[in-house]
Structure formats: structure tokens, C-alpha cells
Amino acid sequence: MTRVVVTTVVAVLALAAVRVGAHHSSAMFDDKKTVTLDGVVKEFQLTNPHSWLLVDVKGKNGKVVTWGFEAEGPSTLARAGIRPSDLRAGTKLRISGHPMKDGRPAAMWLDAVRLSDGKKFDPRAGFAVQESK
Secondary structure, three states, X not given: OOHHHHHHHHHHHHHHHHHHHOOOOOOOEOOOOOXXXXXXXXXXXXXXXXXXXXXXXXXXXXXXXXEEEEEOOHHXXXXXXXXXXXXXXXXXXXXXXXXXXXXXXXXXXXXXXXXXXXXXXXXXXHHOXXXXX
């Protein structure tokens, strides 16, 4: 693995540990800024309390950087209609999120996903109140 990939993976894992220890704080993300990237799913980690979507993004210099997108837990994503089969490794997508305040490309808070076939996902839609039938 290249030094950049190893460094990025270590940063994402460290950030995940910090997030759990910070009791779900999102203070490190800039909620006033949204960044949109085109990339390919590297891995979708459907875990509690928060899931992670790792996306490989090719920069203008041609180098690939793995971005980590933190998302809601499995039950919230399922209510939003997001299934692991939708985000398999190799899936091309356009993804947006709120970046780290310090500008590092290590992680973002997931905002929206659009697959190459046009299908859209809103990860927070799982919080919508479900009507009784």
C-alpha cells in the first residue's frame, strides 16, 4: 500500500475511535460547508453506533485518496432505504458531506449519495416520523 493510503486508513480509524469517545459529537465537522465528490465505493461498514462509507476519489493530480464518510447506524439507514447491496465495493457515486473543520480529507459527515444510475439516498430520511397504518 502507498504511504498516503496507509495514512488515510489510520486517520479514519483514529477518527472513529475519537468519535465514539466524544459521545457522538460532530464538533469536528464544518456544518456550514458541503463538499461534493465523485468516487468509487471502497467499503461500506454498516456498524453501530455509526456506519462508515469509504470512498476512493481521484484527485486532479491523478492520485487516489480514500475519504471516510460517517453516517447513521444500520437501523436509521435501513429506514432511509439504504441497503448494503446499494453500496457495494466498486459502485460509482457522487457523494456529499460536511468536511473536517481543519480541512483534512480523512472524513466527512455524510449528507447525500447519488449512484451512477441516478438513484439518490438521504441518510437522514430514516429519522422521519413513520405514520401508523
